[in-house]
Amino acid sequence: MSEDGDFFINLATPEQQKSSTSNASNKLSGGRWKDRRKLRMMMDDGEGKKRGHRNDAGDSNGAQSHKKSKTDSNRSFGNKSTPQVTNAQTKSLDNKLSKGKSSQSVNVDDQIVSSLFTSNREITTAVNTNKHDDNAEIIASNAPLSADTFEDLNIHDPLLSHLPNKMSITKPTSIQKLVIPHLTSLSNDNDLFIHAQTGSGKTLAYLLPVISTILNMNTRVDRKSGTFALIIAPTRELASQIYDVACTLTNCCHFLVPCLLIGGERKKSEKARLRKGCNLIIGTPGRVLDHLQHTQVVTEQFSTSLRYVILDEGDKLMELGFEETLRQIFEIIHNIPIETKVFPKLPARIIHVLCSATLQGNVKKLGNVALKNYKLISNSKNKAGKDENSATTAVPDQLLQKITIVPPKLRLVTLAAVLSNITVKHMKEQDGTYRTMVFLSCADSVEFHFEAFSSTDSFHRDLVEGAVRLLTKGNTILPCFKEDDEPDVIFYKLHGSLSQQTRSATLKHFATNNATTKGKHLILFCTDVASRGLDLPQVGSIIELDPPFSVEDHLHRIGRTARAGRSGESILFLMPGEEEGYMDTIKPYHKMGWKLLKFDTDILKPAFSEISVGRNDMKERKKKDVALEWDTNATTWHLNVERRILEDSDFKESASKAYSSHIRAYTTHTAAEKGIFNVKFIHLGHLAKSFGLRERPKTMGLQTSKQQKELGEAKKSKEGNKNKMWRIARMTARESASEFNY
Ligand SMILES: Nc1ncnc2c1ncn2[C@@H]1O[C@H](COP(=O)(O)OP(=O)(O)OP(=O)(O)O)[C@@H](O)[C@H]1O
Numbered sequence: 001m002s003e004d005g006d007f008f009i010n011l012a013t014p015e016q017q018k019s020s021t022s023n024a025s026n027k028l029s030g031g032r033w034k035d036r037r038k039l040r041m042m043m044d045d046g047e048g049k050k051r052g053h054r055n056d057a058g059d060s061n062g063a064q065s066h067k068k069s070k071t072d073s074n075r076s077f078g079n080k081s082t083p084q085v086t087n088a089q090t091k092s093l094d095n096k097l098s099k100g101k102s103s104q105s106v107n108v109d110d111q112i113v114s115s116l117f118t119s120n121r122e123i124t125t126a127v128n129t130n131k132h133d134d135n136a137e138i139i140a141s142n143a144p145l146s147a148d149t150f151e152d153l154n155i156h157d158p159l160l161s162h163l164p165n166k167m168s169i170t171k172p173t174s175i176q177k178l179v180i181p182h183l184t185s186l187s188n189d190n191d192l193f194i195h196a197q198t199g200s201g202k203t204l205a206y207l208l209p210v211i212s213t214i215l216n217m218n219t220r221v222d223r224k225s226g227t228f229a230l231i232i233a234p235t236r237e238l239a240s241q242i243y244d245v246a247c248t249l250t251n252c253c254h255f256l257v258p259c260l261l262i263g264g265e266r267k268k269s270e271k272a273r274l275r276k277g278c279n280l281i282i283g284t285p286g287r288v289l290d291h292l293q294h295t296q297v298v299t300e301q302f303s304t305s306l307r308y309v310i311l312d313e314g315d316k317l318m319e320l321g322f323e324e325t326l327r328q329i330f331e332i333i334h335n336i337p338i339e340t341k342v343f344p345k346l347p348a349r350i351i352h353v354l355c356s357a358t359l360q361g362n363v364k365k366l367g368n369v370a371l372k373n374y375k376l377i378s379n380s381k382n383k384a385g386k387d388e389n390s391a392t393t394a395v396p397d398q399l400l401q402k403i404t405i406v407p408p409k410l411r412l413v414t415l416a417a418v419l420s421n422i423t424v425k426h427m428k429e430q431d432g433t434y435r436t437m438v439f440l441s442c443a444d445s446v447e448f449h450f451e452a453f454s455s456t457d458s459f460h461r462d463l464v465e466g467a468v469r470l471l472t473k474g475n476t477i478l479p480c481f482k483e484d485d486e487p488d489v490i491f492y493k494l495h496g497s498l499s500q501q502t503r504s505a506t507l508k509h510f511a512t513n514n515a516t517t518k519g520k521h522l523i524l525f526c527t528d529v530a531s532r533g534l535d536l537p538q539v540g541s542i543i544e545l546d547p548p549f550s551v552e553d554h555l556h557r558i559g560r561t562a563r564a565g566r567s568g569e570s571i572l573f574l575m576p577g578e579e580e581g582y583m584d585t586i587k588p589y590h591k592m593g594w595k596l597l598k599f600d601t602d603i604l605k606p607a608f609s610e611i612s613v614g615r616n617d618m619k620e621r622k623k624k625d626v627a628l629e630w631d632t633n634a635t636t637w638h639l640n641v642e643r644r645i646l647e648d649s650d651f652k653e654s655a656s657k658a659y660s661s662h663i664r665a666y667t668t669h670t671a672a673e674k675g676i677f678n679v680k681f682i683h684l685g686h687l688a689k690s691f692g693l694r695e696r697p698k699t700m701g702l703q704t705s706k707q708q709k710e711l712g713e714a715k716k717s718k719e720g721n722k723n724k725m726w727r728i729a730r731m732t733a734r735e736s737a738s739e740f741n742y
Contacts, residue, residue, distance in 0.1 A: 116635050120407035121576040121683070125596065130583070132400065132593035141397040142200035143565025144171035153180040155212050162252035173201040173564065174379040176208070182377065183209035183308075183351070184216070191352040191371035195378040197396055198357045198559025199535075199566075202312070203245050206231075206353055210308050211249055214256065214279070217345040223257040223277035226305030227298070228346070231282045232329070234316040236262040236500060237507060238533040242312065243282045256280070261287045263500075271295050279305075285317065285325040292332045302333065304342040307350055309333065311370055314356040315552055316532050318366050327369060357559060358393045358552040393555055394591050399562035400569040401594035403583065404603060405576055408683060411690035412452070413638045414599050415545055417607035418571060419453070420478040422541050423521045427488060433513055435522045435539040437530065439557050441546035441665035443495035446525045448658035448691060449545075451651060452641060453477055453523070454491035456616075463516070467506045468492050470516070476614065479607045479637065488519065494526040503529075511536045531557045539563075542570040546662065547582060547677060549669060554586060571597070578681045585676070600631075608633040616640040641692040656697040659688055 148171055150160055163169040172180065175196035182188050183206065196202055210229045214221060231246075233239040239262050246258040259273050261283030267290070275297050281288070291298050309330075311317060317326065333350070340348055352371050367374060395401065406414045419436070426434040440446050450469075454460050459475035462468070471477075471487035481487045492510050494503060509517070510524055524530065531553060539561045548554035554572075561568025574582055597603055608630035615636055628636075645652045663684070669677035688696040 116409050116413065116638055116689070117631060120409060120686070123405045123407075123576045123580070125405060125580045125583070128594070128596040130587050130590060130593045132595050136592070138398050138592065140562075140565035140567075141394070142173060142197045142563065143398075144169070144173050144201075145177060146171060148172050148177055150180075150208075153177065154184045155180065155208060156216060158252040159208065159212055159215065159249070162249070166251060167248060169204070173205075175200045175202060175377070176205045178377045178379060179205040180209045180212075182375070183353075184213055186345070186347055189347060189349060189351065191374035192354070193367050193371060193374050193376045194353060194355045195359055195376060195393070196355075196357065197379065197394065198556060199396060199563025200357075200379060201564060202355045202357075203242055203535075204249075206308075206310050206355065207242075207246055207249055210280075210310075211246075211253070211256065213346065215253060217343060219343065219345070221279070222255045223279060225277075225279065226301045226303075226342075227278055227281050228305045229280050229308035229310065230288070230302075230306065230333070231280065231310045231312060232285055232288055232317070232326070233282070233312045233533065234284070234320055234322065235313075235529065235532060236284055237503065237529070238313060239282050239284050240504065241533065241535060246280050246282060250280075258282060261291055263287050274298055274301075277301065285322040285329065289325050289329050289332075292329060299332065299336055302336050304339045305346070306333065306336070306338070307343075307346045308353065309350055309370075310353040310355070311366070312355045313532050314354045314366050314370075315358050316556075319552075323366065323369065326366070330370065358555055393589065395555060395558060395589050396562045396568075397592050398565070398567050399558060399592075400567070401558070401590055401592075402569060402571040402597050403574060403594050404571060404597040404599050405574050405580055406599040408575055408686040409689040410599060410604075410634075411545065411573060411575075411687075412641065412692065413634050414573070414603055415449075415543070416453070416478055416637060417603045417634070418543060419523060420480040420607040421603065423478060423489060424480045426540060427519075427521055433517050433520055433522060433538060434541075435510065435524070435536060436541040436543065437524045437526060437536075437539055437557075437560055438543040438545055439531065439548070440525060440527060440662075441549075442658075442661040443497045443527055444654070444658040444661035445546065445665075446493050446495045446527055448654045450491060450493035450525045451654055452644075452692065453525075456640075456644065459487075460491075463490070464505045464509050465502050467494070467498060467502050468509050479611060479613060479633065489521045489523060490517065492522065492524040492526075494524060494530050496527065496529050507534075507536075513537070528553055528557070531560070534560060535563065536560060538566075540568055542568070544570070544572045546665075547572070547574065547579065547669075549665075550673075551586060551589065555589060575682070578676050578678065581676045582673075585673070604634050605630045608637070613637050613640075615643075617643050638689075638692075642694060645692045646694075652693075655691040655693050659691040659693060659697060662691075663687075 150163060150172055153172060153176070155163075175194065179192065179194055182190075182192060194202055194205060196205075214228055231239075231242055233242055239260060243258055243260040250256045250258060256279045257277065258280040259270075259278030259282070261270050261274075261281060263284055263286055267287075270287075270291065274291065274295055278301070281298075283291075311326070317323075338350065340346075352374070354367055354370055354374075404414070415438070419438075422434075422436055438449065440449060450467075454469040454471065454477075456475060456477040459472045460469040461472055463470055469491050471481075471489045471491070473486050474483050475481055475487050476483055478487070478489070481489075492506050494506050494510075496503075498506070507530075510522055528549070533556075542558050542561050544554070544557055548557055558570040561570060574580055610627045611633060612626065612628045613633040613636045617640075645655050663679060666677060666682070667679050684696050688694075
């Protein structure tokens with residue numbers, strides 16, 4: 001039977017069918033001439049209708065769709081009699097799949113479609129060993145301290161009045177209370193290692209005393225007076241954000257001028273700004289070093305005034321391999337003779353400051369490279385009030401952590417359910433804008449998920465160069481959306497392969513409260529490029545769909561919510577089996593425990609109950625009055641994504657690339673975590689399903705000729721397992737380096 005035209009079903013012999021489906025214009029032979037002529041007319045007629053319908057549907061891949069149609073039995077092409085056959089067929093498929101906790105899989109036109117709810121690996125975690133206590137009294141651990149003031153910390157006007165009036169900041173946080181006196185006092189000439197929880201206000205902890213010390217000199221300064229502080233951050237986004245805070249602070253003292261030096265911007269205009277003079281330079285390591293080596297005016301401006309060198313997000317600087325760049329920067333700076341007589345009220349030497357929310361990894365090594373005779377200032381205290389073991393950086397107490405263990409096949413639909421539940425809960429509760437960040441392992445996966453959730457049915461409007469999409473009436477991709485409702489959701493994507501302009505515009509749109517974003521649920525799909533230091537307002541939920549690559553990444557990702565005393569929640573997806581062991585790894589950091597959610601009853605059921613999810617392959621969706629079982633709805637939802645992938649070759653390519661890249665990224669989990677995150681433990685076919693693919697792509701989609709060459713060489717030399725692992729790790733490291741694109 002061919003689905004391409006039902007007319008064949010009764011008229012053509014098997015041989016004729018074969019030839020007709022492979023090439024409709026083939027010459028027909030055999031049988032009576034009348035039958036042949038009838039068959040020819042039917043074929044012509046059927047082809048015409050198909051073409052017409054595809055054009056109606058706006059399918060630009062007509063030729064390809066025709067080929068693909070042989071494998072996709074679930075589609076209809078608008079032919080009058082076709083829907084009856086295909087509907088019945090897919091209905092039985094849907095029924096088999098959704099009823100089928102008993103059915104393993106179904107075979108339709110030689111294609112195995114595996115059921116979502118069967119053959120999944122058993123979840124072994126039965127008891128939550130780190131339970132969150134709903135009744136415990138929680139005091140926000142990174143909130144401003146109500147009993148303290150900035151006056152007590154030696155901060156003077158005009159900053160003192162500027163903070164509450166223009167920045168709504170009235171009380172210092174605990175890390176600010178500890179750091180500010182140290183940096184404003186000229187008698188303390190130790191370097192500083194600032195270690196504090198995410199969202200505890202580290203940026204102001206160093207910017208406020210630096211600007212305050214310059215103002216306290218009571219000497220006339222302007223942009224020509226020289227550069228007083230150099231601040232280096234690992235990502236362009238973070239550098240831009242620090243620059244914004246510096247600009248806001250210096251609004252009360254316009255004569256002080258901050259300057260931003262980041263890759264991706266025109267070097268010429270940066271040079272021009274440097275020549276005019278800057279009092280605070282904020283930049284990424286590569287670009288700062290570039291200017292130090294090639295823009296002479298920078299070193300000239302440093303000699304009289306430079307007293308503070310600050311490295312923000314020290315662990316990320318090391319992780320991204322900036323150690324050598326930083327060494328070179330320090331070498332140049334330390335070779336500039338400092339002229340102390342011009343500003344005698346500044347410290348007599350350069351004070352180095354290193355900030356980090358985490359102390360793991362080789363951030364301490366950076367401390368030894370960058371700091372001299374340093375003092376560690378940390379606001380991490382245990383319950384007895386003593387400094388904690390330096391290895392533990394607690395999650396903010398008010399952050400509600402949730403964990404769900406989801407079989408690989410069900411990851412996509414469970415993500416849809418989580419997003420839907422958040423949309424329903426928060427959009428009904430409050431008028432304000434609500435923000436959710438979904439962390440994924442790689443740029444391709446971000447592209448796929450953004451496409452899967454934002455462009456269904458074409459009911460969307462692009463707001464920023466295809467990276468920001470406002471969903472419009474008729475979009476039903478999340479279970480909570482009805483065709484007649486305005487979805488009130490905007491989707492965003494952010495990863496290192498986007499141009500700097502798009503990245504900046506996307507983040508700006510996501511962070512801004514205005515008429516377009518007001519009252520909406522803003523959902524950002526992103527890689528770890530957005531995990532460090534970004535301070536985005538009102539991020540209420542973090543979703544870690546893909547596990548973090550280190551504990552530090554986990555802490556930084558979830559640290560985008562629950563900032564400066566505000567509430568927030570986070571949900572981590574793990575897969576059944578070895579991944580469940582990850583809970584032991586992160587347990588020391590989650591002192592307030594977590595909630596363990598059952599993916600089916602706690603997430604899918606509330607999202608998919610009392611509704612009827614329509615199939616996307618009907619010309620006109622039938623509205624069913626009767627609500628269907630939640631698992632039937634979840635299955636139909638997933639089949640809709642699968643059908644879209646079968647019909648849209650671009651989307652299929654995106655899904656295949658995302659799957660391959662995700663596996664490659666997964667192989668780069670550290671050796672220490674190989675017992676938990678090991679690609680050997682994953683059922684790859686099941687994982688492919690979570691990218692809407694009915695089977696795993698045959699090749700792992702090697703992307704560049706360089707990679708292909710590497711593979712060829714590896715094959716020639718009969719590569720062993722260890723070498724293979726290193727090769728994949730090298731490939732991914734290269735990709736991850738370009739991911740950040742410094
Ligand atoms: N004293 C304060 N009172 C109220 N809000 C504050 C105060 N200090 C800082 N904030 C706000 O807290 C938020 C987090 O600050 P910041 O980005 O400096 O945190 P951080 O410690 O650097 O976090 P991360 O480690 O994630 O980079 C910002 O929105 C900032 O405006």
